[in-house]
Amino acid sequence: MQSDVELSPAVAHLLADFGEYLRLERGCSPHTVRAYLGDLRALFGHLERVGEPNPEQVSLASLRTWLANMYAGGAGRATLQRRAAATRSFFAWAHHTGRLASDPAAALRSPRVDRRLPPTLEISQMRQVLDALAADAELPTVPEEVAAARRDVAIVEVLYAAGIRVSEACGLDIDDLDHARGLLRVLGKGGKERTAPLGAPALAALDAWLRLRPHLAARSAGSALFVGDRGGRIDPRVVRRIVHRALGSVPDAPDLGPHGLRHAMATHLLAGGADLRAVQEMLGHSSLATTQLYTHVTTERLRTAYQQAHPRA
Secondary structure: OOOOOOOOHHHHHHHHHHHHHHHHOOOOOHHHHHHHHHHHHHHHHHHHHOOOOOHHHOOHHHHHHHHHHHHHOOOOHHHHHHHHHHHHHHHHHHHHOOOOOOOOOOOOOOOOOOOOOOOOOOHHHHHHHHHHHHHHOOOOOOHHHHHHHHHHHHHHHHHHHHOOOHHHHHOOEHHHEEOOOOEEEEEOHHHOEEEEEOOHHHHHHHHHHHHHHHHOOOHHHOOEOOEOOOOOEOOHHHHHHHHHHHHHOOOOOOOOHHHHHHHHHHHHHHHOOOOHHHHHHHHOOOOHHHHHHHHHHHHHHHHHHHHHHOOOO
């Protein structure tokens, strides 16, 4: 929740500088910058209300009180953790750059978050989704509609095959595809580049789409791999709509959205015996601990199989 208190010019200037730092030096996405600045406006709005508007006078106790008040008001743990992280980042930056004499947030701890994965699409469900999507692509007869249908198949195939994020898929250019080697160059969070392998079905779907791409692409699309119905680079909202429609066409498949395809890719790889660090690299996770979340799903399946099959389970 953002503050309705007008911030002082000094605080507003500090936040503007911090936003530039996040964008230019940290390479944060626009979404992350907006979230962090919103959290900090909420913090300084609170400090204005309690009579502590001067950033130089902020104490660790006042920061803890702010988080405690939000917790008492029903804020979720993930929200509290993000706000604590935004606060630590801001004060560390302000102190390091000489804007503040001290860093009151250095010892501010994030609340522990119970990290659980949502339900995962089964391999059989993914097969049904992709088969249904491919069958639907055979129905249109108008060239533009045929092209859009083939694009939709290619998008879902690539999201599942490579486990990339929606923003990463939208940012792909044609030159990012190395068809001969079955590889995709992906620009991830913080501008980090990685390589994602593609299987034969995804490559075939891309081939079919690229042959028809001229029927949709306008000059504004440039070298975009995926284009929208209006001819420009495809928008994340369009990708989400495509995925939701594809998942909704199969009665038993949970509609987990595009991130559900990423979860499915990681879970299915690990269940098939893939190396954890290789999966980490494919997903673009900076921390192995994030990738290890997917092992919980496969561990449960192993336990179930053991209990069903072992004579002394």
